[in-house]
Amino acid sequence: MRVTIRDVAKQAGVSINTVSRVVNNHPDTNSFTKAKVEQVIQAMGYTPNHNARSLVSRQSRTVGLVVTDCTNPNTAQQIRAMQQVLTEAGYAAMIFDTQEDGKRQNTAMRVLDEHIVDGIILHPAEMSDEQVKQIAKRVPVVLINRTIDGFESDTVLNDNVDGAAMATAHLIANGHRRIAYLIANRAISTVRDRLAGYELALKAAAIEIDDRLVVRTAISAEAAMAATQQLLAQPNPPTAFFAYNDLMAVGVMAAVHEAGLCMPKDIALVGFDNIVYAPYLQVPLTTVAQQSQEMAKATAKLLLQRLAGDKAPPQHLRFKSKLIVRQSSGGPQ
Amino acid sequence: MRVTIRDVAKQAGVSINTVSRVVNNHPDTNSFTKAKVEQVIQAMGYTPNHNARSLVSRQSRTVGLVVTDCTNPNTAQQIRAMQQVLTEAGYAAMIFDTQEDGKRQNTAMRVLDEHIVDGIILHPAEMSDEQVKQIAKRVPVVLINRTIDGFESDTVLNDNVDGAAMATAHLIANGHRRIAYLIANRAISTVRDRLAGYELALKAAAIEIDDRLVVRTAISAEAAMAATQQLLAQPNPPTAFFAYNDLMAVGVMAAVHEAGLCMPKDIALVGFDNIVYAPYLQVPLTTVAQQSQEMAKATAKLLLQRLAGDKAPPQHLRFKSKLIVRQSSGGPQ
DNA sequence: CTGAAAGCGCTTACAG
DNA sequence: CTGAAAGCGCTTACAG
Numbered sequence: 013m014r015v016t017i018r019d020v021a022k023q024a025g026v027s028i029n030t031v032s033r034v035v036n037n038h039p040d041t042n043s044f045t046k047a048k049v050e051q052v053i054q055a056m057g058y059t060p061n062h063n064a065r066s067l068v069s070r071q072s073r074t075v076g077l078v079v080t081d082c083t084n085p086n087t088a089q090q091i092r093a094m095q096q097v098l099t100e101a102g103y104a105a106m107i108f109d110t111q112e113d114g115k116r117q118n119t120a121m122r123v124l125d126e127h128i129v130d131g132i133i134l135h136p137a138e139m140s141d142e143q144v145k146q147i148a149k150r151v152p153v154v155l156i157n158r159t160i161d162g163f164e165s166d167t168v169l170n171d172n173v174d175g176a177a178m179a180t181a182h183l184i185a186n187g188h189r190r191i192a193y194l195i196a197n198r199a200i201s202t203v204r205d206r207l208a209g210y211e212l213a214l215k216a217a218a219i220e221i222d223d224r225l226v227v228r229t230a231i232s233a234e235a236a237m238a239a240t241q242q243l244l245a246q247p248n249p250p251t252a253f254f255a256y257n258d259l260m261a262v263g264v265m266a267a268v269h270e271a272g273l274c275m276p277k278d279i280a281l282v283g284f285d286n287i288v289y290a291p292y293l294q295v296p297l298t299t300v301a302q303q304s305q306e307m308a309k310a311t312a313k314l315l316l317q318r319l320a321g322d323k324a325p326p327q328h329l330r331f332k333s334k335l336i337v338r339q340s341s342g343g344p345q
Numbered sequence: 346m347r348v349t350i351r352d353v354a355k356q357a358g359v360s361i362n363t364v365s366r367v368v369n370n371h372p373d374t375n376s377f378t379k380a381k382v383e384q385v386i387q388a389m390g391y392t393p394n395h396n397a398r399s400l401v402s403r404q405s406r407t408v409g410l411v412v413t414d415c416t417n418p419n420t421a422q423q424i425r426a427m428q429q430v431l432t433e434a435g436y437a438a439m440i441f442d443t444q445e446d447g448k449r450q451n452t453a454m455r456v457l458d459e460h461i462v463d464g465i466i467l468h469p470a471e472m473s474d475e476q477v478k479q480i481a482k483r484v485p486v487v488l489i490n491r492t493i494d495g496f497e498s499d500t501v502l503n504d505n506v507d508g509a510a511m512a513t514a515h516l517i518a519n520g521h522r523r524i525a526y527l528i529a530n531r532a533i534s535t536v537r538d539r540l541a542g543y544e545l546a547l548k549a550a551a552i553e554i555d556d557r558l559v560v561r562t563a564i565s566a567e568a569a570m571a572a573t574q575q576l577l578a579q580p581n582p583p584t585a586f587f588a589y590n591d592l593m594a595v596g597v598m599a600a601v602h603e604a605g606l607c608m609p610k611d612i613a614l615v616g617f618d619n620i621v622y623a624p625y626l627q628v629p630l631t632t633v634a635q636q637s638q639e640m641a642k643a644t645a646k647l648l649l650q651r652l653a654g655d656k657a658p659p660q661h662l663r664f665k666s667k668l669i670v671r672q673s674s675g676g677p678q
Numbered sequence: 679c680t681g682a683a684a685g686c687g688c689t690t691a692c693a694g
Numbered sequence: 695c696t697g698a699a700a701g702c703g704c705t706t707a708c709a710g
Contacts, residue, residue: 014461014483016703027681032705040679057479062460063405064703066396068686074460077440082424088416092442099441104456107410107440108432109425123437127395127407128347146390150347233625262625289622292566292595349687360697365689373695397687401702 015058024052035060066128075315076124076132078108078117081231084259085287087135090156090308094133097312103130103319112231114139121147131315136160138199152318156311159201166318168311168329172202175300175333176209177216179254179282182298182335184217186342188252188280192225192243194236194264195256203256206284210254225250229260236263237270244271244279251279252341258283258290258299265294265340276342286336298341303331348391357385368393399461408648409457409465411441411450414564417592418620420468423489423641427466430645436463436652445564447472454480464648469493471532485651489644492534499651501644501662505535508633508666509542510549512587512615515631515668517550519675521585521613525558525576527569527597528589536589539617543587558583562593569596570603577604577612584612585674591616591623591632598627598673609675619669631674636664 017035021028026049033041034049052058066072075098079087095105106129108120117137121144124132131152134144140160144153154166183191193210196203207226214221227243229235236255240263243250253268255261261283268279275281275295283290286301310329337344350368354361359382366374367382385391399405408431412420428438439462441453450470454477457465464485467477473493477486487499516524526543529536540559547554560576562568569588573596576583586601588594594616601612608614608628616623619634643662670677 014703018703028704029681029706030679033680036705042679045679059455059459061400061703063396063399064686065705066686067394067400067688067703068705070686072396074439082415083418083421085416085418088421091440092415092444095440095442099452099456104439104460105441106407106437107424107428108438109428111425119432122392123432126392127437233621259621262622266625287622288566288592289595289620289626292599292626293622294625294627347687351687361688362690362697363695366696369689375695378695394687397702398689399702400687400704401689403702 014061015056017058017060020049020052020056020058023056024049070128072128072130073102074104074106074127074129075319076108076120076127076129076134077105078110078120078124078132079135080110080112080137082107082109084257084285085289086285086302086304089304090135090311093305093308094312097309097316101312101316103316110137112138114141118143125150130319133311133315138197152315154311154315154318156307157202161201164326166314166327168307168314169331170202170302170304170307171330171333172205173209173212175284175302175335176206176254177213178209178333178335179284179298179300180210180213181216182337182341183252183254183280183282184213184219186252186276186280188250189219190222190225190248190250191252191254192227192240192250193254193256194239194260195226195228196231197228206256231257231260233259233263233266236260237267238263240264240267241271244268244273253279253281255281255283258285258287258297261297261299261340262293265297269294276340280342281340283340290336291338293340295340296338298338299336301334301336303334307331347394348389350391350393353382353385353389353391356389357382403461405461405463406435407437407439407460407462408652409441409453409460409462409467410438411443411453411457411465412468413443413445413470415440415442417590417618418622419618419635419637422637423468423644426638426641427645430642430649434645434649436649443470445471447474451476458483463652466644466648471530485648487644487648487651489640490535494534497659499647499659499661501640501647502664503535503635503637503640504663504666505538506542506545508617508635508668509539509587510546511542511666511668512617512631512633513543513546514549515670515674516585516587516613516615517546517552519585519609519613521583522550522552523555523558523581523583524585524587525560525573525583526587526589527572527593528559528561529564530561539589564590564593566592566596566599569593570600571596573597573600574604577601577606586612586614588614588616591618591620591630594630594632594673595626598630602627609673613675614673616673623669624671626673628673629671631671632669634667634669636667640664 110116229239253264283299286299290297443449562572616632623630
């Protein structure tokens with residue numbers, strides 16, 4: 013059996029109230045009593061039962077972390093950063109990986125609600141439904157990386173429009189006019205934002221947008237590879253590729269190589285994310301870096317602020333993208 | 346305010362006992378009563394308070410996941426797999442990333458203990474101390490990927506000795522006799538096991554072990570790169586490198602390239618992990634694959650077995666490694 | 679500065 | 695098949 017507050021109280025010859033006060037560092041406690049109680053706690057190896065605590069204090073000191081894909085290097089970094097900030101503030105993190113599946117996300121949200129978490133950080137799945145909004149009525153939800161249509165809440169985002177525009181403008185500056193864009197599901201706000209940036213840059217250069225160059229694939233190297241092969245087989249193939257993220261860029265690179273083409277001479281490429289492996293790929297990858305860790309820390313802090321009672325209107329934090337030029341795009345001009 | 350079991354009982358005109366029975370699917374409930382209660386639960390949006398439940402049932406239905414580095418692709422995959430198995434069984438997962446830091450691990454274990462988790466899956470940090478053993482007395486702990494000296498518990502491991510021996514033997518078969526091994530801290534059981542495999546293969550080929558070729562570095566591409574540069578600058582440099590993991594192999598590859606040497610012609614290389622980027626690196630990487638996901642699933646299932654009351658002696662599951670030959674090692678012979 | 683009492687929202691025997 | 699009562703381990707007013 014676990015040692016309870018009652019056991020400690022009996023052993024120390026005080027009431028459970030006093031033990032509770034010592035454990036919770038209440039100011040009004042006789043220092044002698046306090047020392048005695050602390051010594052007994054040590055000796056008996058007492059640790060407070062969090063469930064009992066939560067039940068009465070109505071604070072679980074637990075936060076939900078719901079992400080679409082923890083195997084994405086950026087997401088993994090964010091998980092680490094968020095967990096660290098939360099732990100330092102005395103909160104534990106419950107993790108759910110939805111794999112972009114709305115049903116899994118619903119399960120995650122329901123379980124978190126049942127566990128009476130104090131708040132939720134959500135990296136929303138492709139298809140997020142009403143359920144998120146329902147739960148957000150009871151518990152603070154901060155969105156990271158993506159927004160959800162028709163759901164007004166705190167958000168922490170990368171400036172995807174700007175990032176994609178920079179990448180596209182860079183390819184244009186390097187002489188490209190037929191720039192393919194490999195994207196994911198448009199239901200994802202990030203996809204729409206980056207697409208907007210891509211189109212913005214093309215328009216600014218007076219290049220007509222060719223819808224056949226914008227191809228949706230799954231978020232994997234294999235899918236991007238297949239899509240690239242199809243695009244290269246066209247009569248008037250693109251001379252440059254922009255990939256929704258670095259994982260997909262890797263697939264483009266493989267397809268270009270397999271087609272016997274040279275990168276960046278024949279085909280240029282820009283990715284998005286700046287994963288740790290980007291400089292070490294077959295051709296060092298030009299890509300758009302996000303301030304993933306800073307975003308994650310800001311997200312955790314924003315949630316903590318809400319948990320501390322901040323009732324201000326929803327905040328929308330936005331972090332700058334940065335173009336990292338390497339070989340795959342043909343370098344700087 | 347949240348809807349409580351009392352609210353539902355009042356609304357449905359039954360006692361809270363009956364509501365509890367319906368929620369928990371007790372067999373002895375009148376089907377008419379059950380339907381009525383279920384309808385009220387639906388209408389009021391009632392979800393049971395997990396903390397209250399845990400307090401009396403003495404089961405939190407929560408499990409701790411403590412890992413050293415969630416940004417490692419293999420670990421990320423394992424987290425996903427474990428979370429999925431646990432969620433399907435009705436358990437939530439609390440995550441902690443220790444960054445190889447024993448202090449962070451202690452914090453994690455303490456917090457998990459306070460949260461009265463039902464069990465813990467631990468990927469132990471370099472330096473694990475007594476605290477783990479203390480907590481393991483109260484709650485089932487399953488170790489994944491590594492063991493802890495002097496701590497007898499359930500373990501799920503890759504066959505690292507065999508994997509490292511295969512990799513080394515492969516390099517020997519390709520004609521190499523001076524094979525450098527870049528390792529991490531020997532306090533990690535995995536490091537010791539792989540080192541044993543490396544030495545085993547050398548002995549089997551009657552190659553004398555040269556301690557100067559075994560170099561410890563941090564687990565990062567940069568550190569491995571620096572170590573490689575030093576080794577290559579020696580009078581009688583190695584002709585092949587074996588890296589503790591793929592991230593470090595990436596650093597070796599970069600150093601070899603920067604030195605103006607050709608891989609695999611001048612220098613051969615084998616990594617460990619088979620990360621998703623391995624085939625797409627500058628030189629497609631020969632590496633040792635672990636059955637990471639299968640290990641993760643087995644770990645979660647083993648813990649669930651313990652939570653179901655299995656009191657059998659500690660189990661030790663071991664999964665086979667597999668050598669994946671690509672270009673960096675010079676291909677198959 | 680400290681203790682007795684109530685109660686958080688449930689489940690678990692125990693009656694009936 | 696259903697309800698009244700006790701109690702899980704705490705914290706929170708309320709006295710003193």
